[in-house]
Amino acid sequence: METTNKIRVLxxxxxxxxxxxxxxxxxxxxxxxxxxxxxxxxxxxxxxxxQTATEESVDVIGLSIMxxxxxxISEKLIDMMREKGLAxxxxxxxxxxxxxxxxxxxxxxxxxxxPGGTSFEDIITGINNLFE
Amino acid sequence: xxxxxEDCDPSAFExxxxxxxxxxxxxxxxxxxxxxxxxxxLIDALILEFRKLDIKVAVIAVDPTSPISGGAILGxxxxxxxxxxxxxxxxxxMASRGQKGGLSRATxxxxxxxxxxxxxxxxxxxxxxxxxxxxxxxxAHSIGIVNIPGTGDGIQTVKAGILETGDVFIVxxxxxxxxxxxxHHLIMMINMRRPSESSLAKxxxxxxxxxxxxxxTIARDGTGVKELADTFLSHFDFMKKHGLIDRKRKELxxxxxxxxxxxxxxxxxxxxxxxxxxxxxAEKKIRSRExxxxxxxxxxxxKMTVFQSNNKET
Numbered sequence: 001m002e003t004t005n006k007i008r009v010l011x012x013x014x015x016x017x018x019x020x021x022x023x024x025x026x027x028x029x030x031x032x033x034x035x036x037x038x039x040x041x042x043x044x045x046x047x048x049x050x051q052t053a054t055e056e057s058v059d060v061i062g063l064s065i066m067x068x069x070x071x072x073i074s075e076k077l078i079d080m081m082r083e084k085g086l087a088x089x090x091x092x093x094x095x096x097x098x099x100x101x102x103x104x105x106x107x108x109x110x111x112x113x114x115p116g117g118t119s120f121e122d123i124i125t126g127i128n129n130l131f132e
Numbered sequence: 133x134x135x136x137x138e139d140c141d142p143s144a145f146e147x148x149x150x151x152x153x154x155x156x157x158x159x160x161x162x163x164x165x166x167x168x169x170x171x172x173x174l175i176d177a178l179i180l181e182f183r184k185l186d187i188k189v190a191v192i193a194v195d196p197t198s199p200i201s202g203g204a205i206l207g208x209x210x211x212x213x214x215x216x217x218x219x220x221x222x223x224x225x226m227a228s229r230g231q232k233g234g235l236s237r238a239t240x241x242x243x244x245x246x247x248x249x250x251x252x253x254x255x256x257x258x259x260x261x262x263x264x265x266x267x268x269x270x271x272a273h274s275i276g277i278v279n280i281p282g283t284g285d286g287i288q289t290v291k292a293g294i295l296e297t298g299d300v301f302i303v304x305x306x307x308x309x310x311x312x313x314x315x316h317h318l319i320m321m322i323n324m325r326r327p328s329e330s331s332l333a334k335x336x337x338x339x340x341x342x343x344x345x346x347x348x349t350i351a352r353d354g355t356g357v358k359e360l361a362d363t364f365l366s367h368f369d370f371m372k373k374h375g376l377i378d379r380k381r382k383e384l385x386x387x388x389x390x391x392x393x394x395x396x397x398x399x400x401x402x403x404x405x406x407x408x409x410x411x412x413x414a415e416k417k418i419r420s421r422e423x424x425x426x427x428x429x430x431x432x433x434x435k436m437t438v439f440q441s442n443n444k445e446t
Contacts, residue, residue, distance in 0.1 A: 005139050006202070006227075031203035036227045041210040048216040052209070055216075055224055057135035 007035045007131060009060040010053050012044045014077075015067050023064035026094065029120040030127070046073070050080050053089055060111075060127060065095040071104060078109045090130050094118070134224055137241045148241055155247035156381060158190075159368045160254045162272030167260025169278040170304040172211040174351040174360075175255055179215050181361035182253055190222040190251035192242055196259045197227040204228075208257055222251060228259055240271055240388060269297045270387045273380050274367045276300040276360075279318070281310040299344055300363055306348035306356070318346045342370055405432060 011027045013020055020042050027037045038056050040048070053061050061081075065073060074093055081087055090111035097105070097115040105113050112126045136144035163171050175191060182189045193208035206225035215221040224246075226239060239256060246254050258268050268275060277298040301318045303311055322344045345363050349356035371377040405411050414432060417423035423431075 008135075027205055031198060031205050032201045034202040036197075036204045036206060038206045038225050039210055040213055040216075044213070045217075048213060051216045052213070052223075055222055056206075056209075 007060065007127065008038065008056065008058040009035050009062055009127070010038045010040060010049070010056060010058040011062045011064065012040045012049045012052070013042050013064050014044050014046060014049060014073050015065065015069055016043065017065075017067040018042055019066055020064070022066075022095065023062075026062070026064070026120070026123060029124065033124040033128075035127070046077050046080055049077065050084055050086065053081075053086060054084065058089060059131065060090050060092060062127075063091070063093045063095075065093060065097070068096065070095065070097050071101060071108075074105055074110050075108050092127065094123070133245055134226075134238070134242045137238045137245070138226065138229070140238075144241070148244060151245055151248040155244045158243075158247040158251055158254045159274070159364075160243060160247075160256065160272045161364055162256050162258065162268035162275045163278060164258040164268050164275065165260070165278030165302075165304075166280070169260070169280050170351045171257050171260075171278050172208040174278060174302065174304060174349060174357070175208075175257055176212040176214070177349075177351050177354050177357040178255065178361055178364075179212065179221055180354070181358050183215075183218065183221065185361075186220075187253055188220045188251045189253045189255065190224070190246040190249075191255045191257065192224050192226060192239055192246070193257040194226050194228055194239060194259050197229045222246065222249075240391075243271060270384060270391070273371065273377060273384075274299045274364055276302055276364070278302045278304050279314060280305045281308045281314045299342060299367055300360070301344060301346045302360060303346065303348045304351050307350050311348060315346055315348060322346070342367060342376075401436075405436075410435060 009030055011023050011030075013023055024039070027039050030037050038052070038058065040052050044052075049061065049063075061077070063070075063073065063077070070093055074091065078091060081089060081091070091109070092112040092114065093105060093110050094114035095116065097113060099115065102113050102115070111130055114123050114126065133144070133147060137148070163175055165171050172193065175193075179189050179191065191212065193206070193212075195204055195206045195208055197204045204227035206227060209223055209225050212223055215223065224242065226242065229238075243254055243256065256268065256272055275298050277300070279301060281303065301322075303314050303318070305311070306315075345367075347356055347360050347363060349360055351357065368377070371380065410432060414423065414428040418425055418428055
């Protein structure tokens with residue numbers, strides 16, 4: 001049988017900020033790049049994100065965070081992913097992220113960061129490169 | 133596991149063989165209807181009702197794959213996210229990956245896995261369907277068709293096609309105008325089709341024939357959803373009582389076997405043919421217009437030894 005490998009991405013917005021236009025547009029761009037995008041919507045708790053990623057067997061979790069809480073959220077989620085045996089899922093984070101925080105995120109284990117202003121092309125290549 | 137199935141991983145095939153004997157207990161509900169009719173929202177509300185009865189529910193929600201990029205946005209889940217952390221609810225989105233008929237090829241296989249995992253009810257949501265997508269009838273025991281008011285006159289309900297397959301008709305968004313008219317048309321359609329069915333069967337089936345139900349719901353606030361859940365459950369009871377469920381399961385098993393047979397044969401044959409010298413020659417001749425594609429395809433098939441021996445016999 002012919003195997004068909006497609007990158008499956010969960011796009012989720014944790015926490016309370018209600019701006020999901022960015023997340024939706026990124027979801028579209030990833031679809032156009034041939035990925036399967038599960039869009040889970042606004043106000044996701046970390047428990048919901050973990051459970052969804054498990055049921056949907058995704059390769060990537062993409063968080064869109066604009067509330068300024070990217071550091072604690074990413075740290076907590078990575079801990080939970082390790083705990084639940086999801087360590088091989090890559091976490092990428094986009095949204096409003098000050099540049100001085102990028103190294104901190106990387107150190108935590110975030111695979112890629114796409115702060116505001118990153119082009120679609122860079123996001124797509126960034127994700128594709130994780131699987132080469 | 134479902135991931136391996138979707139990716140057509142060979143190991144999935146072996147695992148499915150092991151799981152298959154453990155399946156065959158779940159009640160499979162298919163939900164179909166046009167895009168935006170409210171299928172996902174309705175399923176979300178249905179999950180709530182089934183969970184009140186402590187039934188373990190799994191959902192397979194299929195959304196279309198882009199014919200252009202091969203990607204997909206799977207957004208059905210968005211409406212059901214409140215159940216994400218309930219351990220007795222499993223929701224899986226699947227992309228149709230180029231299959232027509234509203235379902236992904238892997239859907240059946242995934243249903244086998246969930247069935248074997250002990251989910252008592254499996255709800256399959258098709259892609260937003262029009263009139264011709266009845267793949268769902270090869271999978272589900274009970275079919276719910278979601279309709280919304282204001283989408284055409286009475287003649288739409290008497291056309292052939294998917295409406296003939298419904299066990300439960302749902303008029304969703306029933307707070308919109310014309311809902312009662314649609315209910316009326318649907319009931320008329322059901323009454324019209326009953327006599328012809330029983331005369332066809334001619335046996336004692338008339339007594340054991342389920343009369344399709346028409347229900348009004350407003351999925352968003354849950355109006356009528358409890359009745360809908362009860363209707364699906366009573367359809368299941370009805371089928372059990374009259375031995376219909378076993379017959380249905382056998383019928384579906386038969387279809388599953390034949391579709392597998394078709395897929396496997398096609399894959400093996402194509403794999404074998406595509407790389408053959410004959411195929412390359414034929415392609416060349418078609419390009420130079422020495423040979424037309426129709427004759428070329430016929431020639432290739434007739435050349436195969438399997439069919440040659442067949443030809444001799446006849």
